[in-house]
Amino acid sequence: xxxxxxxxxxxxxxxxxxxxxxxxxxxxxxxxxxxxxxxxxxxxxxxxxxxxxxxxxxxxxx
Amino acid sequence: xxxxxxxxxxxxxxxxxxxxxxxxxxxxxxxxxxxxxxxxxxxxxxxxxxxxxxxxxxxxxx
Numbered sequence: 517x518x519x520x521x522x523x524x525x526x527x528x529x530x531x532x533x534x535x536x537x538x539x540x541x542x543x544x545x546x547x548x549x550x551x552x553x554x555x556x557x558x559x560x561x562x563x564x565x566x567x568x569x570x571x572x573x574x575x576x577x578x
Numbered sequence: 579x580x581x582x583x584x585x586x587x588x589x590x591x592x593x594x595x596x597x598x599x600x601x602x603x604x605x606x607x608x609x610x611x612x613x614x615x616x617x618x619x620x621x622x623x624x625x626x627x628x629x630x631x632x633x634x635x636x637x638x639x640x
Contacts, residue, residue, distance in 0.1 A: 517632060518580035518582075518631050518632055518634060519631050519632055520580075520631050537631060538630065538631050538632045539628065539629065539630055539631070540626070540628070540629040540631070541627075541628045541629070542625070542626060542627075553632060563604070564602070564604060564626070565603075565604075566601070566602070566603045567601065567602040567603070567629075568600065568601055569580050569581050569582050569599060569600050569601070569602070569631070570579060570580055570581055570600045570615060572580060
């Protein structure tokens with residue numbers, strides 16, 4: 517499986533937002549909807565800083 | 579390997595932009611830099627429409 521973990525980066529520190537993210541979708545209000553492989557969902561306020569797919573990492577920043 | 583393929587979606591049709599994308603990084607000018615697993619790079623004008631990591635798909639739209 518090729519899901520990734522999503523982190524928020526603040527002052528150089530990473531906080532795990534969600535594990536096993538399958539779907540990332542921007543919403544009209546500027547947030548991102550993240551859906552996990554089990555259907556769990558969260559909404560992220562922030563923007564994408566970097567995605568490393570081979571490392572399974574999605575980094576957001578405020 | 580968990581790289582993905584990147585597509586541009588226009589009028590409901592998908593055009594392959596790049597295979598085996600590892601890194602996706604927004605640039606200051608609003609474009610996205612995509613780096614493949616072999617180090618090849620392209621720059622995309624557009625925004626992210628959706629990412630399906632389990633399906634290895636990143637969709638951009640103009």
